[in-house]
Amino acid sequence: MDLQGKKIVLGLSGGVACYKAAELCRALIKQGASVQVVMTDAATHFIGPVTLQALSGNTVWLDQWDPRMPNNMAHIDLTRGADAVLVAPCSADFIRKLAHGVCDDLLSTLCLARPAGVPLLVAPAMNVEMWQNPATQRNVATLREDGIRIFGPAAGEQACGETGLGRMLEPEQLLEELIASFQHKILAGKRVLITAGPTFEAIDPVRGITNLSSGKMGYAIARAAREAGAEVTLVSGPTALSTPHGVRRIDVLSAQQMHDAVMAGVEGQHVFIAVAAVADWRVANASDQKLKKQEGGAAPQLEFVQNADILASVAATTSLSGWPYCVGFAAESENLVEYGAAKRERKGIPLLVGNIGHHTFGQDENSIVLFDEHGHTVLPRADKLTLARQLVSEIGKRLEQRSLLT
Numbered sequence: 001m002d003l004q005g006k007k008i009v010l011g012l013s014g015g016v017a018c019y020k021a022a023e024l025c026r027a028l029i030k031q032g033a034s035v036q037v038v039m040t041d042a043a044t045h046f047i048g049p050v051t052l053q054a055l056s057g058n059t060v061w062l063d064q065w066d067p068r069m070p071n072n073m074a075h076i077d078l079t080r081g082a083d084a085v086l087v088a089p090c091s092a093d094f095i096r097k098l099a100h101g102v103c104d105d106l107l108s109t110l111c112l113a114r115p116a117g118v119p120l121l122v123a124p125a126m127n128v129e130m131w132q133n134p135a136t137q138r139n140v141a142t143l144r145e146d147g148i149r150i151f152g153p154a155a156g157e158q159a160c161g162e163t164g165l166g167r168m169l170e171p172e173q174l175l176e177e178l179i180a181s182f183q184h185k186i187l188a189g190k191r192v193l194i195t196a197g198p199t200f201e202a203i204d205p206v207r208g209i210t211n212l213s214s215g216k217m218g219y220a221i222a223r224a225a226r227e228a229g230a231e232v233t234l235v236s237g238p239t240a241l242s243t244p245h246g247v248r249r250i251d252v253l254s255a256q257q258m259h260d261a262v263m264a265g266v267e268g269q270h271v272f273i274a275v276a277a278v279a280d281w282r283v284a285n286a287s288d289q290k291l292k293k294q295e296g297g298a299a300p301q302l303e304f305v306q307n308a309d310i311l312a313s314v315a316a317t318t319s320l321s322g323w324p325y326c327v328g329f330a331a332e333s334e335n336l337v338e339y340g341a342a343k344r345e346r347k348g349i350p351l352l353v354g355n356i357g358h359h360t361f362g363q364d365e366n367s368i369v370l371f372d373e374h375g376h377t378v379l380p381r382a383d384k385l386t387l388a389r390q391l392v393s394e395i396g397k398r399l400e401q402r403s404l405l406t
């Protein structure tokens with residue numbers, strides 16, 4: 001649970017997106033947070049406080065004159081000890097209030113009265129014209145200058161029937177943003193390119209050869225790198241996973257397409273992490289038409305040709321600039337420590353992550369071994385996101401050491 005022990009003040013201002021705030025509240029609780037909901041009068045026109053009270057398990061605060069707080073100072077007490085204040089949805093009017101320090105209801109007063117160390121995070125939600133209006137954009141710029149984090153908004157269909165920027169991010173995306181806000185930004189300003197998932201090598205237009213990689217580890221690393229402040233590009237083979245929020249994803253099928261996408265995007269990258277289970281061979285005599293079986297006929301004879309090694313191709317480019325810092329994966333079936341160390345040397349890369357292939361493919365948990373020039377370190381069994389965060393932190397430390405040396 002990524003928010004275990006965290007105290008979150010969830011503020012709702014007026015907007016149709018209030019219905020998504022109910023789901024968000026539930027998601028925060030599921031991740032272990034305790035949630036204190038504060039609603040503006042406008043928000044209560046869109047969703048009833050009873051719903052938020054039931055979901056958060058706490059009194060919902062609406063009124064700055066509410067006498068239930070023993071000292072009658074809800075605007076002070078609610079943020080003392082809080083880890084973050086998240087306003088979702090944040091209307092155009094509430095953005096205006098935050099930009100100008102207006103205190104005319106409990107939520108706006110509470111935001112102004114929060115201790116300097118309590119982050120204020122806002123998720124705008126409004127009509128596209130309201131969002132694009134220069135007045136709103138001026139206010140948003142002021143919020144950014146004041147260190148207030150803005151999550152979204154997204155583009156798409158709006159409740160009013162118009163289309164464009166202004167939709168509030170989905171609850172799941174806001175949850176990812178909030179969790180990310182608590183992570184150490186060890187890769188701030190860095191660009192990270194990652195391959196993930198299996199590849200698919202065509203036999204004919206409807207058949208092909210693939211493997212059991214689910215992409216879970218590569219996607220978890222993409223998410224962890226983004227949480228750590230990096231700009232992340234994910235080149236992905238076919239998977240059933242949704243793209244981590246804020247990550248740019250390029251979909252490919254074959255090893256050749258993956259190779260081409262990586263080589264086209266590798267320039268300017270600080271880190272390359274090859275997590276994909278890339279097919280070593282492709283079918284040399286793949287058919288343009290579906291192969292037909294003949295009654296009593298012979299089975300098709302497939303011929304194979306070796307695919308380019310993407311990691312080796314990228315590692316070869318680093319000799320010129322020293323970038324990107326290359327991280328490989330090794331899926332072995334036995335002798336992991338011996339084979340992993342040898343594979344790191346053979347691939348000519350500074351860091352290799354070893355795991356037992358059939359223990360990890362498709363699983364939610366894994367244990368990994370890191371190999372570098374000093375030897376190997378075991379990261380014990382954990383869920384893949386936890387391991388991904390540990391790996392990202394290890395990569396960050398090594399980048400820091402490199403910059404100290406150069």
Ligand code: CTP
Binds near residue numbers: 276279308312329
């Ligand atoms: N890799 C790659 N391109 C390939 C094959 C592998 O980028 N065509 C990358 C994988 O993403 C992984 C690493 O190379 O990071 C190791 O892949 P692996 O298949 O374990 O190693 P091989 O070198 O293929 O050795 P072997 O199959 O003999 O174990």
